[in-house]
Amino acid sequence: MTATTPPNLASLARTVPDGVVRVADLRANGVSGSAIIARCRPNGPWQRLLPGVVLMSGSAPSRRQRLRAALAYAGAGAVITGLDAANLDHDFGIRVGEEVHVLVPASKRTTTNGYVLIERTTRMPALVERDGLLFASVPRAVVDAARRERDAMRLRALLSGPVRCGACSVSDLRVELDAGSQRGSAAPRAALRAVPDGVVSLTEGLARRVARSTTLPLPRWNVPIRDVTGALLGVVDAWWDDVALAWEVGTQQFRHGTDSTRHARLAAAGVITLRTSPERLRDDPGVVRKDLIQAFRRAANRVRPPVHALSEHCPATH
Structure with missing residues (x-):
């Protein structure tokens, strides 16, 4: 901020981050105390947000402006x-x-x-x-x-x-x-x-973050899948019902025990399943994102198999 005379105050306001400035900084750069007081009067063009902190606007402050003012005050x-x-x-x-x-x-x-x-x-x-x-x-x-x-x-x-x-x-x-x-x-x-246990929850949390970072529809999580007869095929970590795509990131083995036949049952029923290790999810989320998008496209381009999810067990995506 450089030395400023009153006629330049309007342009000055456009250069101050978020329009929030300390009174001391205004005074140090040529703005008189009387000018500050006059502009901060009721219905004036400026306002005092906190002691020694001015918002160079008469509008209601945004949350971000309030945060910046709090740091300026502190x-x-x-x-x-x-x-x-x-x-x-x-x-x-x-x-x-x-x-x-x-x-x-x-x-x-x-x-x-x-x-x-x-x-x-x-x-x-x-x-x-x-x-x-x-x-x-x-x-x-x-x-x-x-x-x-x-x-x-x-x-x-x-x-x-x-x-x-x-x-x-x-x-x-x-x-x-x-x-x-x-x-x-x-x-x-x-x-x-x-x-819930930190390892399991953090893995699922990382998976949720990757899913949100794509342009794909949001999945449902921890979903039991049944075939046309009603037989349980398995519980998958994430599920896109429109295309019958399952994504497994290693949490179900903690919650339900390792099931050596679960993946075979899902595959036999026509479910496409993307399997991602917790380590890869943590260390290379960008590649995992690409894998997920490719798996979704592959699932969308085939005839959807006659499987269904139990919606009553599927908590909303966060």
Whole structure:
């Protein structure tokens, strides 16, 4: 930002990221205090979002503008955590409230103000940067949110959602709980014990992520398949019913035991099954995505076999 005179303020607003700026930065670059006050009056072209932080617009601030303002208020070293950081690349189905949870180094004296919850910590998290905003890593963000969650159902969803979506594992969350403050950790620990085994859930979560990254219809998950007589052919990890395509990524062997005849039964009934190892899913998701698209096309180009899925056992895709 360069020295600015009042006639250039309109153009200045277009150069400031998200239109959010600290008053100190405006003053340092030639904008007088009286000009700032005048423009932040009711119905003025600007508004104060937090002490010392201005939005150079009179419109209602977006969530992103509120996040940027929270970091500007908290100062150097601040990091967004909680639900905003946990939901950065995933939608866990938990609505973000008005509050923005921010971590700052323990040496800072910034305090909670307005919609910004300030938490001082001696253990700053691993960082994720998005367009100039700094967020805590998913495990830390989830645990920070979980420590403050009082609703049991939301707590369970908060802890299981990231695992189901492949954002982290149960062990990642346990490590984070063990490393941090024990205050408020009893309920998250109890809820985490109810989350399915980390290896199985993380594998399925990675598979769900790959499926969402394609242009294919979303599958159903953990689906029992029967033939025309009603005989059970097997339970598959993912199922595209329109083309009778099964995808197996190694979770059913944990849940139902290894069945050496299951694949033969599915093949004999005409079901095309793509088998992907958990290791390949983790290490080479781009190739797995291509394999999945090719398998879908192959299934779509043949006559669909007379098999059917038991919809009552198929939870909705997330």
